[in-house]
Amino acid sequence: MNKKLIISILIFAIVAIIVFMVHDLFFSNLEQEKPYELKTDGLNTYDSTLVLYDEVEPIQVNMDEVRGIAMDNEDNLCVTGSLTIVYEKNGKEKLKFSHDSVAQCVAISDSGEIFLGMHGRIEVWSFKGKLLRVWDTENSSSVFFGIVVDENSVYVSDAKEKVVLHYDLNGELINKIAGEDSSKGIPAIIIRSAYFDIALGRDNEIWVVNPGMHQLEAFDKNGQLKSTWGEYSNEDVKYFCGCCNPTHIALLPDGKFVTSEKAIPRVKIYSQMGEFVGFVAGPDLFNEGTKGLDLAVDSENRIFVLDPERKQVRVFEKKKDK
Amino acid sequence: MGTEEHKDKMSRRDFLRKSMRLTILLGVGGLAGSLLSKSMAGKMVWQIDTKKCTQCGRCTTECIKKPSAVKCFHAYDMCGYCDLCGGYFRPGVKDLTTAAENQLCPTSAITRKFIEEPFFEYDIDADLCIGCGKCVKGCGAFGNGSLQLQIDQSICDNCNECAITRACPSQAISRVESTEPYLMLGLRDDITWKNKS
Numbered sequence: 259m260n261k262k263l264i265i266s267i268l269i270f271a272i273v274a275i276i277v278f279m280v281h282d283l284f285f286s287n288l289e290q291e292k293p294y295e296l297k298t299d300g301l302n303t304y305d306s307t308l309v310l311y312d313e314v315e316p317i318q319v320n321m322d323e324v325r326g327i328a329m330d331n332e333d334n335l336c337v338t339g340s341l342t343i344v345y346e347k348n349g350k351e352k353l354k355f356s357h358d359s360v361a362q363c364v365a366i367s368d369s370g371e372i373f374l375g376m377h378g379r380i381e382v383w384s385f386k387g388k389l390l391r392v393w394d395t396e397n398s399s400s401v402f403f404g405i406v407v408d409e410n411s412v413y414v415s416d417a418k419e420k421v422v423l424h425y426d427l428n429g430e431l432i433n434k435i436a437g438e439d440s441s442k443g444i445p446a447i448i449i450r451s452a453y454f455d456i457a458l459g460r461d462n463e464i465w466v467v468n469p470g471m472h473q474l475e476a477f478d479k480n481g482q483l484k485s486t487w488g489e490y491s492n493e494d495v496k497y498f499c500g501c502c503n504p505t506h507i508a509l510l511p512d513g514k515f516v517t518s519e520k521a522i523p524r525v526k527i528y529s530q531m532g533e534f535v536g537f538v539a540g541p542d543l544f545n546e547g548t549k550g551l552d553l554a555v556d557s558e559n560r561i562f563v564l565d566p567e568r569k570q571v572r573v574f575e576k577k578k579d580k
Numbered sequence: 581m582g583t584e585e586h587k588d589k590m591s592r593r594d595f596l597r598k599s600m601r602l603t604i605l606l607g608v609g610g611l612a613g614s615l616l617s618k619s620m621a622g623k624m625v626w627q628i629d630t631k632k633c634t635q636c637g638r639c640t641t642e643c644i645k646k647p648s649a650v651k652c653f654h655a656y657d658m659c660g661y662c663d664l665c666g667g668y669f670r671p672g673v674k675d676l677t678t679a680a681e682n683q684l685c686p687t688s689a690i691t692r693k694f695i696e697e698p699f700f701e702y703d704i705d706a707d708l709c710i711g712c713g714k715c716v717k718g719c720g721a722f723g724n725g726s727l728q729l730q731i732d733q734s735i736c737d738n739c740n741e742c743a744i745t746r747a748c749p750s751q752a753i754s755r756v757e758s759t760e761p762y763l764m765l766g767l768r769d770d771i772t773w774k775n776k777s
Binding site for chain 2: 292293294295296298301448450451470471490492493499500501502521
């Protein structure tokens with residue numbers, strides 16, 4: 259009897275060991291195979307109730323490299339890069355012209371002149387695709403990233419010099435805006451990758467992104483610092499993530515800010531005071547690694563997002579219930 | 581007539597002699613050709629294609645070298661010298677200090693050095709690096725991707741059948757010419773690679 263009991267216990271123990279070994283070999287948590295892997299999936303999650311916009315039909319751009327977009331006062335959308343194409347409001351191609359080198363940024367004046375920021379120079383084109391003027395800037399190695407135009411001035415952000423150049427419409431340099439000036443309490447522009455966008459505010463103030471500081475800074479035409487806002491967090495969607503964000507900005511007609519980021523590719527809305535309002539597009543709408551999401555806004559508050567990965571201009575309309 | 585036919589026919593001895601000569605000739609020729617092609621082709625070594633690498637961490641556990649021959653290399657010219665380095669700090673840390681609990685690297689192989697506000701330089705201690713790729717993933721996710729995993733050719737035994745190549749889930753490892761043994765992004769002659777062997 260005792261012998262039978264011992265044998266039964268031994269058999270049970272052997273079976274248990276075999277089951278344990280088989281489980282450990284074939285059915286244990288597969289994640290154990292990657293004990294050193296850093297999990298970043300959770301960073302792309304967000305509350306979908308914060309999305310305020312719906313995506314509508316995008317504009318497919320037929321061009322090798324797409325870099326920048328701008329909207330004119332008649333809601334014509336201009337896309338630039340290896341060439342420049344202007345689309346009508348209905349998405350139909352209106353104008354197309356090529357240039358010698360790739361343009362990084364574009365702006366359209368009220369008179370219909372198209373300003374292209376190139377490597378070390380600015381080209382001015384007519385709305386018929388004719389080259390009108392070329393401004394060779396004082397630093398031939400300047401990397402122009404953002405350009406805006408008002409009735410008297412052209413502002414160009416130079417990522418190389420970390421300063422905004424203020425020109426008149428004939429290309430005469432008036433002054434330099436932003437860039438470190440401790441006597442005026444102006445912080446240095448920190449650029450860790452070549453993203454340095456600007457936008458014009460409702461009161462003709464110039465909003466400058468300081469990406470390494472994760473903040474936006476407002477200057478008047480004389481270069482006086484008026485306001486700043488923005489904070490860093492990789493965890494909280496209310497703030498800007500990564501080493502250097504936002505990469506691009508635009509302003510809605512009511513003065514709210516539209517921002518886009520890299521690392522976690524997303525487009526968000528902030529109030530006039532810099533408070534987080536909601537999402538235009540979350541990271542799930544973009545391919546992994548997408549960056550360079552330039553922004554434009556039309557008169558109907560539609561938001562246009564350049565997607566260089568898909569070579570599209572993505573179009574977003576505000577949800578009716580938001 | 582019968583004698584001529586006999587002359588045309590090869591004798592068994594001649595046949596064997598000629599066959600032997602031909603065999604030796606082919607053998608020597610083949611050996612010489614093989615040696616020549618090997619010397620012309622150059623040595624092949626294993627290397628990681630950084631575009632395919634997903635930093636799964638298997639380079640640490642699968643390599644026969646302990647610690648792994650895979651190391652983190654730093655492309656300083658691509659680096660943003662960030663104060664909030666995604667390759668150095670664990671995601672979500674509150675204090676940006678060098679305390680061990682704030683660091684992403686499991687072996688503290690990355691040192692952080694203040695340059696000027698707000699710029700910091702990050703150096704890899706290759707002796708401590710185990711090639712897990714955590715920092716590489718963090719840098720790529722939040723920064724410029726200047727940290728990259730590569731097989732350190734001064735450590736690699738260049739096995740015929742590389743263990744991490746078999747385990748790599750993204751087939752990122754292949755043989756490359758030993759004259760161009762690194763496949764890093766942005767690899768240029770004018771870039772400073774402080775820990776390039």
